[in-house]
Amino acid sequence: MSIANYLYLSAILFTIGAVGVVVRRNAIVVFMCIELMLNAANLAFVTFARINGNLDGQVVAFFTMVVAACEVVVGLAIIVTIYRSRRSASVDDASLLKR
Amino acid sequence: MTTSSNLVWLIALPLICSALLLLAGKRANAWGHLVATLVSASAFAIGVVELFAMLGRDVQDRPVTQKVFTWISVGDFKVDASLLLDQLSICFVLLITGVGTLIHIYSIAYMSHDRDRRRFFAYLNLFIAAMLLLVLGDSYLNLYVGWEGVGLASYLLIGFWNEKPAYATAAKKAFIANRVGDVGLSLAIMIAFATFGDVTFKGIQAQADQASSSAMTAIGLMLLLAAVGKSAQFPLQAWLGDAMAGPTPVSALIHAATMVTAGVYLITRSNFIFDAAPTAQLVVIIIGVITLLFGAVIGMAKDDIKKALAASTMSQIGYMILATGLGPIGYAFAIMHLLTHGFFKASMFLGAGSVMHGMKDEVNMRKYGGIGKYMPFTFITFGLGYLAIIGVPPFSGFYSKDKIIETAFNAGGLKGVLLGVATLFGATLTAFYMTRVVIMTFFGNERWGHKDEPHESPALMLIPISLLSIGSVASGFLLYRNHALEYWLKPIVNPAGEQHLEELVQPIVVSALAVTAVIIGVSIAIKKYRGEISSEAPVKVNLLTKAARRDLYQDDFNESVFMRPGQSVVKSLLNFDYKVLDGLVRLVGGISIGAGQSLRKFQNGYVRSYALMMVVGVLALLITVWLMSS
């Protein structure tokens, strides 16, 4: 199996994630899609680490995971707070800055 | 050169008095007119003292100067506030203060019922100060200050009753016409400075022979423009008729005896420029001839007594301007006519004022008639003035006008004949319109249409008139006798002592011709106005009369050539400013706002569309990078 396939998979996962962010309204789903994109990126990093034969990519992947974890904490907290105040988890409802 | 410390008081006294009367306000109502009259009289006294001092000196020492302070000094442009009293200016000083004082006295009675009499006297004193500065300034710039100062005084006095919009408009018109002339004076000073590096009379005279003739012609023409504006000559004469809106003493002092003759003074004073600029002199002559006929024609058709006299003033100043154009020998005669005219015209204006006083301020001569027997004193003095202006010997006008006609004939060749005939024809017209005025006012049927009989004016008004009448009877002979004025002015206006090489026409022949011309004019007028005169102006009249009644269409000309195009320039500039210039600015603003409005639509507040935009952006970036690398 060619190692390039990992990159294809990463690209597909990233695209699915991006499309999900754009088309879905539910904040939780959007959030999961973002995670999907991050992990697609991670996959790409690990793959490149393998190709280049060094550990740089893996280090960055770990770094991304940490950042993603932080992001989940903050993001979920925001979503929960918005849900509490608006009884909705739709991202379209949270357009307060525009109005 | 002799110096004197009195000169500044000539100007300062009336100026201070004027400021005092204006600042004191109502408090000065009781005594303001007396102080003003006293001040004017003391200026006259100073003038007389200076005259005798001058007579006591040798000819070359007669002029006196006084440097008051340094006014402007920038680089080479140095102008002192300094005064010069010489043989020419003393004539004017005495005329201005003398006639001025008489008119002050007259005005005490004439304006006694006016609530603003104090203000009137303040303006009169302001005028005296400015006019004295005009004739005493030793440089063109000092003269210019007086020049505009009299313009201001004239504006204030014409518009003295400015509650009437027509009067306020007349004042404005006079000021603006004068300003057109002032452009000429400004430019003349600028050219003189660029040419000589000097603006004093003395400095320019000393170098006059070194300047190029084109520069001299330019200065001459510009000075003429100034004179034309101030002296109501063609084509800037239209304001003078309207200026009669002012109180009658003003018309007598400013618009007959003194201010309007300032143009004659200017040209005479600048004799060294005009003598070096024959082209300019020719234009002076042409303007003079046109105006003397123009004014006379207008005078023949006017029913308003003051406007008829104003037209006559215009015409008489035309004579003076013509004389100044005739070179060194003409100046003295111009000044002589100016002085005699100052007497007889002032006396007639005051007489007209007296008539108006007795006729409830009526000015239309068609509503007069037969006033002679009700106001005998006014009639007699007016009659003396009348005899003087038409040039009946031995009254003053005869000597002065006769000399101008003679000089005109002696100009030589076709020019001389043309000018001579024009001046004679002018004399005929003068005789006609003045006879018409006298007949319509003092003779014939009584047409005033109300029961109140005209009454003679108080003594305070009649005394000044009678003094002026004495002047209008005797001044001509006194100035003419032994060439008194001619020799007096010679060092100033004719230093080379130029004479006519040959007298083309014998003086006695000229006099005979002139008297004949007068007789013709008088008899035509008597024939025409002997019978019943209608109290309404006839409607069916010939074209010339129609034109003359409308001031020979000068107003219509000005309106259609200057005013209306000017108004449309203003209107189109207003449009241009708003639509084009400010429009461009607003366009820039509009584009910014429009761009903001359209870009704003992308900020719709939906997270998903922001995300999409990011995706599109990243893709676009990637594609660009890919395209550029391949």
Place this chain on the structure above:
Amino acid sequence: MSLLTTIGLMPLIAALIIGFLPKLNDELIKRVAFISTTLIAIASIFLATGFDRSQTGFQFTQSNSWISAFNINYAVGIDGISLVLILLSTILVPIVILATWHESDVGRWGSKVFYILILVLETLMIGVFAATDLFLFYVFFEAMLIPVYFLIGGYGSGEKSAAAVKFLLYSLFGGLLMLASIIGIYVIADNQIGATFDITQLAKLQIDDTTENLLFLGFFIAFAIKAPLVPFHTWLPDAAKSATPGTSVLLLGVLDKVGTYGMIRFCITLFPDASKTFTPYIITLAVISILYGAFMAIGQKEIKGLIAFTSISHFGFITMGIFAMTTQGMSGAALYMVNHGFSTAALFLIAGWMIKRRNSSIISDFGGLQRVTPVMAWMFFIAGMSSLALPGLSSFVSEFLVLVGTYTRYPVAAIIGTLGIVLAALYVLIPVQKTLHGPITPGNENTTDLSLREKLAIAPVVAVIIAMGFYPKPVLDLINPTAEKVVTTAGFTDPAPQVRK
């Protein structure tokens, strides 16, 4: 600390004091403002007495390092022209405060802020005329916009916000061009003589023609907007119409002079060659301004707009005098700046009183005021006469000097400019007739005449207008050496008269 800096700081200190005063005690605030500005005016007259007329360099100089990385200094000093302009500013401020005592009462932020703004503005005005460091000048130049913006926007009338924004954007645009030029000249200086913003040093630079022209244009357009010249003028009528009369006096009387002052101090001194290249175009522009402003003034229906356009015409004269490059033109222009300051002050203050009494600024709403309010009418008349440059009043001397100075080098421009004096008669006499003469029209019967406070405010202005018409020598003596120096350093000598003596 030099006396100059002290005087410059005095308004700021006064502003601080006012800042600590109770907000509601309007009368106290006004009194403090008036007394302190009067003291400043006296101090600046004292400054003038200490000024040495025989020297042409900067006096009362002071230089402290400010931003040493770019060699930017707090450097101030005055010569004759800047001195008279500082005098103009410091004398006008107390007059404006006294004349418009109640102007701030109805404003958005009350009188406390109003007087703080005015005082800050005074410091900046002194600073802008005193700065001898180009960067410092720029800072003052731009900082002046801020108080004026708030004075128009917060205390004006009508479309004040729009006018304030228009004024601000116009000025910022000009300032931006100037900033570009300042950076340009700084870079050149850095290459040639080392980093400096000192204007005497900068004047010695050798700049190639194209660059010099571009740098010159950057400065000139900024100043032409400020002055303002046609076609950069459209902000002025709007600003003048909306601003309070007092603000208008400071705006037209002093702030706009920064434009013409800048032309003398920077355009000509720093870029003499480019000045020579552009002079014919600028003279043309100036002549157009003279006539354009006059025609536009004739067509105005609104009294403040009329005064604004007369000023545009007068700024045309000033610019013409500056770029005629003769001592008469230059001195005349500098004197004109002072005279125009006073005569516009008189016009605006009286117009402001008339408008306040009648509650309308449309000229045709007035009529017959001479009978109702003689003192006010006289003052308006004298101010108008000064605007049309009647001999005997101050403007005449300067206008004539400008015309004579221009004629010796550019006769055609001077001749066309002289036509402006006829138009001046029109644009003054038409409103005079409409407001003062004629029958008393409805709405004007009960107008009250000037109060004692108003008389006291206008009296010094009128006194200056008359006194400087008869005896301009003290001011001319201050201006002349500087003006001569500017003309000479630009490489010009007065044209000699045709006839050699």
